[in-house]
Amino acid sequence: MPILSTLAGRATWLIQLVAARSREPKYIVAAFAAVVAIWAARYAYRLVVPPRALRHLPHAPMTAYLRSFVRGDGFLEYKPVLLDLTRKDALRKGAIKSMEDTPTVFLAWLLGRWIVHLARPEDIKMLYTQPEVFEKDVVSDGLGFMPLFLGRNVFSVPTPEWKHHRKVVNPAFRRGWATSFFGEPARHLIAELDAASAAGKTIDPADWMQRMTLDALSLAAFGTNLDSIRHPNGDMVALYNAIMKDVVNLRDLLNPWYKRSAKGQQMKLMIEQFNDFVFDLIDTKTAQLKEQGKLGRDGAEGEGDDRRDLLEMMIEAAEGSDFTREDLRANTIIFFLAGHDTTANELCFAIYLMGLHKDVQAKARAEVIRIMGEDAARHAATCDAVDMDYPTSEQERAMIYINFVIKETMRLYPSVAKLPRRITTAPVTLTDGTKLPVGTKITVDTYAMQHDKAVYGPDADEFKPDRWASTVGKDNTVAMHPPAHNYTWAPFGGGQRICLGMQFSLVEQRVVLAMMLLRYEWDVVGNASALRGVPDMIPSDVTLHSKGIKVQLRRRNVA
Template identity: 55%
Template sequence: MDAINMAQMYLSDVLVCVQPAAKSLARATTPRRVTAAAAVVGVAWAAHAFYTMLVPPRHLRKYTSPGIWTTIRAFAANKGYVEQREVFEEHMLQDALKRGLVKSRDDPPMPVYMIWIMGYYLVIVQNPEDVKLILTDHDNFDKIQFGLGYTDRLFGDNIVFSQTAEWKQQRKVVNPAFRRGWATSLFGTPARNLVKKLDEYAASGAIMDPAEWTQRMALDALTLAAFGDNIDSINHPNAPIVVMYNTLMAESADLGKLLNPFYKWSKDGKHMLALIEQFDQFIFDMIDTKTAELAAKRAAGLQDGDQDARNLLEMMIEAAEGTDFSREDLRANTVIFFVAGHDTTANALSFAIYLLGMHPEVQERARQEVISIMGDANPSTPAEEMLYPTTNEERSMAYLTCVIKETMRLFPSLAALPHRITTAPVTLHDGTVLPKGTRVTADLYSLHRNRAVWGPGANEFKPERWLFSVGPDGQVPMHPGAANFAWAPFGGGQRICMGQQFSLVEQRVVLAMLLLRYTWTVVGDDKALAGKPEVLPGTLLHPVGVQVKLVRRGVE
């Protein structure tokens, strides 16, 4: 019996009980009868709340859903997003076939579906028209202040998750720090440290996990660009700040723990809070140090000449002067830069390495483009002296950019948009009116693989599909409008990811250096070799189990 039928039957039973009580109350109002009637009314109210919690609103019942119990089991199992999505997709397909919403298993998926989450139904779109609506109409689709456990305490009110009114205030301070170029040295220097480690794998023939090493390298690049200090996690993976940050990220993504209603009072919750307080101290110390350094530079009449090489925190501190942007606001936005500027890019690089290893012909074509622009690398060059592309060179790598774009189509760093809530009635592409207060998101992973949009080869890795879009200047457009919002890994509209260029420059620099230094293949893990690598739980697509074998080019 499904949840809707069960709730309907339960409500019917309660109403049968309520009717005699109501009649009795009408005939007499003795204390006993009043008490009894009040109890029945209370039960009826509880039954109505139970019914409302389980049964989708009438205007949404036409949409397919994996079912409440399937959803609960999938979340409780703490499955990775891709595996979880496959479970949902199978149950939704069975539901759609049963209800005649599709004719066969080969039909494209429904453009809109819904799932039950903790007492409410979430509308999920996976078609370009509705994705565009959500991303561009931010007045009617506001972000939700959503926190489980201590995640709201960790991230605070930052520009990524803040609601529209607050976002408009924060962007005045945060946006200027991102309206600049990015010196390739910010990424080339940490990448040299990465290459030095990878040379050891190539020399020994050992197997390398790309996710582990891109995470470390991206964290070093992020701290160098954001704060001017490289924490060197490549060489010191067990440094206290590295361990603390990685633990915080793992805990904040563990739904199995966070869905516990007593989490804050549990041992795990208390440990999480203690880590957050330590991390806060690290961030606040950095803010105070940078503030003092800026004051000292001004007093000495000094000023940085290279804007592209300046760190983000300094620029935010300067932009915040004379505004009501608080020290706590600086902390919240600094923390979100750790995540948005590190994990997302690291995952994109991991999947690019994976896909290039699975497709040697694409890898070689990308390598030849890099060689044509930078020249070939001398195999005897020490890692610490290895060339990295200049700004003009990395911008000229059109095919490599197509590789990156296609990688982020198949494996968007963020598989689903942060949840929105409608602030006024809105109309979806199929004419459905969503009333105010409806929770909505976009399934980017499914959008990017939607056969109705991409055709029968939707799941195939084909970077050349983007070559048609290369402009006269050699640039590949990376905004969602260029693909009619069928591709949107960085979001879109006014709230498009501010770190988009930061990520793209980093990816081009690192991949170009790896292509010059090595050839590689994917080995080992059966799921990865079958084209379906596992990922960690949560909407950040972090690959698990991918194994790569590197070979130094030109080295016998």
């Protein structure tokens, strides 16, 4: 880069002068200024240009990413644009044959770093099944106050530390989840939706599903329902929502003085308040378990485990170990955070897609009626919300077509559009021969892979739940793990560190969608972009969260 050569030469000359005339302040100042200029130029250069070892990979220019961040574009606005710019570079470099193809490995820029993105299922399988080579890239201080919120948990820590966490956390997840965790809050949801339907009002499913899943998660994680459906402005609900609104605001993270700003200090205070709330729950529940004589028993398994909350089971499993109070808080928070927002997004998109595709909605409803029975379906459509039946565990597990809808929704709109970063601990050669050096930051681009026409055919961008009919097994269940799909479907991640909350999310989606289908018929209305199949999104580089979708509900007529 010419400017670097010029500045380096100038600095060398000045340093020589300083050595010769060390007592002359003007030369010392000039030399210092030149060194600062070189450092700034090198920093800017590394910010704009990928590392030398990765420069041959296709990538969109840094300015395109920065422009989308500054404008606050939603994911579905900027992702196709950036992918097209990446395709143009890939075409120029001979990595693809046409603009219809998606590069299987490419670079993307994020907050001053260039990250390798994988979109080939074979490479994705390699990453998920070789954790010793693709290690977790621990959340850094550059992510504002997110480390203070998340702490070190089973999701974020490197493998050696992960093994310590999983001994306590895994038993709490290796069990069934009672459908009452979801059915009871869903009754409250339906009572509110009935009022909107009776008044002819449209609803934003994103808002209601966020509240629904927040209540289910607080019940399952803490044993305490925050009741955000009926009390959306409650103290803890308002505090949590305020944190979630801005904790990963990219504009703030681009501000080097954010953590010292008034806004940053306010975020820190809110996180500390929420952490204190969780610590109080931990202390109260620990005291209760001691009083009941439940601590110190062998393991956390027993009668009715599917109805016990996560925190209770983790406290029991941690007894006698070096698992700290902070470890309990961090692992409860990550489950609470990941299980709430991601499942809410998927429920929203499933309702949205079935509102656009009435044939799919009708087919899904027919399955639920068949499984739960005509009498139960008639009762569910006409009773008071508080008396509405929800599926049993046996019934929700029998919903095959509902699983097709869920899988297709999660393919088109994976809540986590890309895997949180890994870092290579050894040189890696990908399946196309691409070599990655040690220390390469790398991720799975779930969205790009699950929209790749080379993987899913020319209708890859279309909503077709029946494409999953071939995944029904001999036991009449629908395969949901990545190996069953050769890693072409992996919205929950994969390998030994697959999302622990996967089954929780799937049960919740089946229960809530079944209840919605029994109670209502609905259409998407209003928002023009949503009606075109491209709903607006809240700005984020990681999660897909819609805004502005409008749905018109009608109580089912079963007369």
